[in-house]
Amino acid sequence: MPPLWVSAPIPSRIREPCGENFIAFDSKLTRICSILPASERTRQGKIEQILVNLLSNAMKFSPHGSRIRLGIGAETHKGGMRVAIEVCDQGPGVPEADRTRIFGAYEQTAEGRRVGGAGLGLAICAANVHALGGTIGVTDAQGGGSRFVLSFEVQPAEKAPEASPEDGVDVETWRPSLRILVAEDNAANQKVLAVLLRPLGLTPTFVGNGLEALEAVRAEAFDLILMDANMPVMDGATAARAIRALPQPVAHTPIHMVTANVFEEDRAGYLAAGADGVLAKPVVVAELYALIASCSKLHEPDTARRPAA
Numbered sequence: 001m002p003p004l005w006v007s008a009p010i011p012s013r014i015r016e017p018c019g020e021n022f023i024a025f026d027s028k029l030t031r032i033c034s035i036l037p038a039s040e041r042t043r044q045g046k047i048e049q050i051l052v053n054l055l056s057n058a059m060k061f062s063p064h065g066s067r068i069r070l071g072i073g074a075e076t077h078k079g080g081m082r083v084a085i086e087v088c089d090q091g092p093g094v095p096e097a098d099r100t101r102i103f104g105a106y107e108q109t110a111e112g113r114r115v116g117g118a119g120l121g122l123a124i125c126a127a128n129v130h131a132l133g134g135t136i137g138v139t140d141a142q143g144g145g146s147r148f149v150l151s152f153e154v155q156p157a158e159k160a161p162e163a164s165p166e167d168g169v170d171v172e173t174w175r176p177s178l179r180i181l182v183a184e185d186n187a188a189n190q191k192v193l194a195v196l197l198r199p200l201g202l203t204p205t206f207v208g209n210g211l212e213a214l215e216a217v218r219a220e221a222f223d224l225i226l227m228d229a230n231m232p233v234m235d236g237a238t239a240a241r242a243i244r245a246l247p248q249p250v251a252h253t254p255i256h257m258v259t260a261n262v263f264e265e266d267r268a269g270y271l272a273a274g275a276d277g278v279l280a281k282p283v284v285v286a287e288l289y290a291l292i293a294s295c296s297k298l299h300e301p302d303t304a305r306r307p308a309a
Helices: 038-061 110-115 121-131 187-200 210-219 236-244 264-273 285-298
Strands: 015-018 021-027 067-077 080-088 135-140 146-154 180-183 205-207 224-228 255-259 277-280
Touching (some): 038 080, 038 121, 038 187, 121 135, 121 146, 180 187, 180 210, 187 285, 205 210, 210 224, 210 236, 224 236, 236 255, 236 264, 255 264, 264 277, 277 285
Parallel strands (some): 021 067, 180 205, 180 224, 224 255
Antiparallel strands (some): 015 021, 080 146, 135 146
16 A cells, blocks of 8 residues: 555544543554645544544543544555544444434433433534545444444645644654643543644643633643633633733733634634633644744743732
């Protein structure tokens, strides 16, 4: 099989701790996410978004101490490559009667309604796979659980793209040093962000609401804050305003909202509250890594910075 040039954030075979779960990546590719020429970065974003959604669901439905598997394979097909991706969890599985409808917007299984969520993740996956000209489906995983499988065709790049944070980070050589605070009340979303940041050597500090974020920045210096918009106790916009009201230099800490509410009026409201930018949920890995790269240039480890008294 000829090599596929990629600029992806997760090495091909790793065993990542994710809370009490473990996620095992088994891949024939050197890395995952972008298997596309630089001219097709829009498709890369769709692939990344699919992976984030499927892995988030797998972690949400699998019990503590279980194992999640991500497998990727490729073969030559009509002058290009046929790529197959599977995500296997150890959750309750998907009843056969629900296996088509769960890819529709707001459609959920009974278990899905029990654990919570908007019922949009798989619909987004299906839309992205359709845009890639591929297929997606779900079957029973060996030994129990669900096995989500998708496939699509791509044309491999003729040569390896230059590694850069903007086009896709080569995590084998790029290791930023940042202190990151994540304010997120959903445990599954915390785990996804932990998995995405760990290949960069980053271990963020997690808090569950805006008030805890405010208390955290008063006690400790951070280089970047990733702030969920909708949280209990204190929402993200309120927390951003409160942080901006703190003494310098804490008040200047970059804040980026991470939210599914990304209409223009939503973005305008977050920026007015003091946010520096907005990342859409589900997180597009390339956008997250570009933000990390940007902050790395602006905020080298700064021993002089001190939290507000």
